[in-house]
Amino acid sequence: MKKVLVVDDSLSVGRQLSQIIAGTGEFEVIGPARNGVEAIKMYQTDRPDIVCLDMNMPVMDGPTALRSIMAIDRNARVVMITSLGGVGDKFTEALKLGARNVISKPFKPDEVLKVLREL
Amino acid sequence: MPVKFFGQFLLEKGIVTREALLKAVGPQDSTNLKFGETARSMGLITDADIDRVHDAQRSEDLPFGDMCVKLGILTADQLKEVLAKQKAGHLFIGEALIKTGAINANDLPKYLEAFKADQAPYVIDKVAIPAGVPDAALWEAAADLTYKMLSRVAGFTVRPGQCVLTQHLDANDTVVSIGMTGSVKARYLFSVSTNVRTLIARAMLNTDDVSKEQEDMLNDTVMELANVICGHIEAKASQMGKEIEISPPEVLTDGVNGIPVPTGGKGLLFPLHVAEGRIEAGIFLEQV
Numbered sequence: 001m002k003k004v005l006v007v008d009d010s011l012s013v014g015r016q017l018s019q020i021i022a023g024t025g026e027f028e029v030i031g032p033a034r035n036g037v038e039a040i041k042m043y044q045t046d047r048p049d050i051v052c053l054d055m056n057m058p059v060m061d062g063p064t065a066l067r068s069i070m071a072i073d074r075n076a077r078v079v080m081i082t083s084l085g086g087v088g089d090k091f092t093e094a095l096k097l098g099a100r101n102v103i104s105k106p107f108k109p110d111e112v113l114k115v116l117r118e119l
Numbered sequence: 120m121p122v123k124f125f126g127q128f129l130l131e132k133g134i135v136t137r138e139a140l141l142k143a144v145g146p147q148d149s150t151n152l153k154f155g156e157t158a159r160s161m162g163l164i165t166d167a168d169i170d171r172v173h174d175a176q177r178s179e180d181l182p183f184g185d186m187c188v189k190l191g192i193l194t195a196d197q198l199k200e201v202l203a204k205q206k207a208g209h210l211f212i213g214e215a216l217i218k219t220g221a222i223n224a225n226d227l228p229k230y231l232e233a234f235k236a237d238q239a240p241y242v243i244d245k246v247a248i249p250a251g252v253p254d255a256a257l258w259e260a261a262a263d264l265t266y267k268m269l270s271r272v273a274g275f276t277v278r279p280g281q282c283v284l285t286q287h288l289d290a291n292d293t294v295v296s297i298g299m300t301g302s303v304k305a306r307y308l309f310s311v312s313t314n315v316r317t318l319i320a321r322a323m324l325n326t327d328d329v330s331k332e333q334e335d336m337l338n339d340t341v342m343e344l345a346n347v348i349c350g351h352i353e354a355k356a357s358q359m360g361k362e363i364e365i366s367p368p369e370v371l372t373d374g375v376n377g378i379p380v381p382t383g384g385k386g387l388l389f390p391l392h393v394a395e396g397r398i399e400a401g402i403f404l405e406q407v
Contacts, residue, residue: 011339058367083350106272
């Protein structure tokens with residue numbers, strides 16, 4: 001079973017996303033990590049198969065954490081979480097840094113699972 | 120709260136009882152279909168089309184019908200047909216109250232006239248930003264996105280009040296702040312009463328019962344809704360050629376005492392009238 005690390009500073013988003021991902025029994029959820037620093041630590045210790053990484057977080061934001069995770073493992077499969085509606089420089093920046101896809105908030109469970117299954 | 124819904128007006132004037140009003144809302148819910156539901160009932164679109172439109176609306180702010188045309192799901196003529204059917208089949212609360220016997224059909228015009236007169240000072244078609252405020256188009260879009268996200272994400276029916284300059288955001292039960300930097304230096308404030316927070320939590324956590332949730336979780340749902348709103352404002356700003364960065368949301372612990380506009384700054388207040396409680400949104404600009 002693939003391990004998915006959820007990274008989001010929001011309690012409600014972390015819970016909602018974890019429920020969607022774990023709900024079908026296809027994935028095991030670890031975390032949630034609450035910021036980029038925690039995400040990097042958990043990536044090193046738990047080696048998740050997939051990381052769902054929020055863009056906008058305190059302490060260390062998503063793009064900065066993404067850079068570090070990709071430096072640790074250039075094959076890391078990271079999906080960014082954003083409420084930016086799929087536009088803006090941050091979106092393309094994340095893809096350039098190595099993110100595989102982007103999930104928009106508010107979540108649609110089918111869409112989230114589809115993105116994860118295709119990784 | 121001066122801005123009201125017609126049903127609320129009738130209730131406050133003692134023309135109908137709460138029970139009669141609730142009884143009339145039932146037929147309204149079952150009769151008044153959304154655009155997508157109406158189009159589906161006409162055999163013009165499928166559930167998969169509805170999903171496609173919702174997906175596309177995340178990256179472009181277009182009404183459902185217009186997005187259908189843009190995606191080639193409906194023609195412009197079909198869009199008009201659906202809108203006409205939706206309009207023709209709409210059951211207004213006044214009609215529903217007649218149907219359920221709460222009011223007399225002959226009295227409805229006079230009640231509507233009285234309601235119109237009562238509401239005339241508060242009705243707005245467009246958010247008008249007071250003169251002299253920089254980046255007015257962006258703040259107009261911010262207000263519009265706030266109304267839309269409250270409706271789409273949290274299911275509220277919002278009637279916007281007119282934007283006014285203010286020196287402070289009034290005290291409220293939960294006040295969330297999100298900083299904006301880059302092309303603008305501002306703070307987005309979003310305040311809700313406890314009852315509204317409960318409804319937001321239900322919508323955000325996708326559950327009917329949030330009575331056992333901790334304060335942190337309930338506040339977090341309000342922060343997340345404000346975050347989604349500001350994310351869309353950031354995206355809109357980008358489309359308008361302005362790059363802004365938003366900070367993570369925080370609950371202001373001094374929100375119960377009201378929030379003053381920073382010295383030298385300007386405060387925009389966007390009153391939001393909902394039947395369920397009190398919501399206000401504000402934009403505080405630094406050093407204007």
